[in-house]
Amino acid sequence: MDYYLNLINTIGIHTLLGLSAYLLILTGQVSMAQAGFFGVGAYTAAILTVIFQWSILSAIGAAMLVAGGLAFLVGFPALRVRGLMLVVATIAFSEFARMFFYNLRWQVVRDGTEIGPNGTMGFAEIRYFNNNGWLNWEVTIFLWTFVVVVMAIIWWSDRTRVGAVLRAVGEDELAADSTGINVTVVKVAAMTAGGVVAGLAGSLYAHQVTDLDHHTFTVLLATFAIAYPILGGLTNVFGTLVAVVFIQGLLVEGLRFLGDWRMLLFGALIIVAMNFKPMGLFDNQTIRILQNALGIKRRGGST
Amino acid sequence: MLEVKTLSKHFGGVRAVDGLDLRVERGEIFGLIGPNGSGKSTLVNIICGVLQPTSGDILFEGRSLDGRAPSARLRTGIARTFQNIRLFGGLTVWQNLWVAGNSTEDIKSQSIVSRWIGTSTRLKKEIEVMLEFSDLADKADVLASNLAFGEQRRLELARAIAAKPRLLLLDEPAAGMNQAEVGELEKRLRSLRKQGMTIVLVEHVMQLVMGVTDRIAVLNFGSKIAEGTPENIQQDKAVQTAYLGQSDES
């Protein structure tokens, strides 16, 4: 039972991660920075509950603010970088964040034991849920409440002008600009929102696994983050959810029986999938947005 | 209304626009013609802020546009259509117009919240009016990428006027249209002029240019070789040479 609860929790957290990337990809920004914001959210929330003894809600709220604030700052330089280079720049950011946490040492002695992030040793003993008597299923409900709320908010805004504006920017920045949409505001807002959601995901993650290690916040995680909305399609949020269930549920857990050979098969599967259905899983708008995002030349140009 | 002052745009060694001077008066339909490569589209791109001039200036209603981004120019009252139609394909006709109502007037008249959620009834009414004007009322929920070519052109125009511009720049709006469609476009442009809009029309389709413009400027190799009423231009020797080589008709 605990095993399945864990899986459900992981799916929930990864859905949030995927949704944070979803917002960005809608505006045409393929960002690998989500892993970085995820890590920032995780460490911030954990430090607040462990060292400063904050309550979980305040810690999560603060983590969302910090991650969002950082995303806001990243959003501006990100505007100057396009397509594949944005991918590289955001990889650089996530790696920087990861290495920062790798080096972070902040030890505090409480009740005779040392707690807090311990540099290369990671950050253990994030026991808020245990210490406060939360049952496993209560954690799952708590976590998923956030997931449902975020999904609802994004789903609803897709029905309003906000969603249309985001997609317009993603499809054709020049046309959007010429139509009077302030592209800077839209893109930075999307990056900030993405940072907030990723920070939320990270803060939940930290308390669920009770133990942070910099190895989690790698380019692989960032790749998963953008893979979910790309594979699930950009039509609506449920696509991302389905993609998470598929990848986490089937591939990662389902292939567990393969043991060490898992990554081998995973790698081969990716190659096969990309060769046979490079865009086949995607609808036209996704294709258009991705083409725009990666600076791929369109047919025909103006004189 | 619009003043182009000694405008130049060089791309490396190529002089796309070369020391150009133009004046467009308020309320007129001003035609801009010339052979391919004469700098018409470059000029439109500069006026709209997509390209920055190498030298010279553009004054709109007396004030310099001075390096402002396209969205800022839109808010100042300048809108444009694209030669090769840049609609938001994944959005419906309605949504294309929905995201477009961005004039300063629009922004001021609604609260931020209602503007972003897009529920303002005023906006809805305006979109409906525009759909009527462009004959697209029954296509409101169709994805822009699924429209027929003529419908796409109409939507492109509708989106440009959604922001209630005072100056409208049209980049070859009649390209690919049949006779009937050109006639309808002519009617729409006249209607817009009646409503007080100033229009700059870049075109190759002479039927439209001669039929609807008040004045025309002819460009060749980035500079103006002639300017005047449609009748003048038709008689102008320099224009005939530029377009046809040696002219063989009177």
Added chain:
Amino acid sequence: MDDFWYEFVEVTQTITDGLLFGSTYALIGIGFTLIFGAMGKLNMAYAGAALAGAYAGLAAFVLVKAPLVVVFGVSAVAAALLGYAIYFTCFRFIPTHNHLAALMASVGGLFFIDEVVVHVTRGSPLTFPSMFDDIYFEIGPFGIRGDLVFVFIIGLLSTGVLLYILFKTRLGLATRAVAQQDIAARLCGIGVHTTNSVTFAIAGVLGGIAGAMTAAAVGVLSPVMTVPLTVKGIIVAVLGGLGSIPGAIIAGLFIGGFENVFLYFRGIDERDMYVVALLFLFLVFRPNGLFGSTITRD
């Protein structure tokens, strides 16, 4: 005053060592930049193939006590073959305009190669024979490690041969034609797939040599070297300007020196942070790198 002199010598020493070692980064950077220049795509599996090539070279040494030249040769050939395999599985059949699918496919390729290596070696690092590590040149207070000089010379030679091929042979001409205008090249009868395969193979040769060089300089081969080498290779290619070989060379040497200086002052844990921060700054303020062609907006 003595302390300052000592610091000065140490830092200069560090920079020199770093510069020499940087020739390995330069080669990897050239490999990335070649492929980007030819196809406009990033081959994420490149460094993985390079190291796998080095493993093959190591196998030659361990199994048949092959001499130095053969070890490097085997590494180069193995990496070239792998390069071709990567091209065939991850790039050849994916539509040209689809950069993202090719990127993801090559990421899959990277996972695959890494796992194979891990399985074959059971995950443990292997010693790679160091060459000339007993040689040490002394110039006044400065010492220059023989093995680093060796690595540097190989880098020079490889680059020289590469440039010769690119600019003095028909094959090279075809590669450059495809890189600039692949449709026009096709119309002229140049087989684009053949040319691209050859580009990947040539990049593979460079990669295999670079992999063997890195292993020789460090003395160890381990699968954990793949990701850092990939990241550094991309950094070098970007810094030098994507598609520019001279840029990759200069950037590679620079990163080698830069990295070592930070290693000296801040230790190994923080060293990579500064390299990555440098990449970010460059991308934001000078996205074309040192010599890249201008990336125009829309």
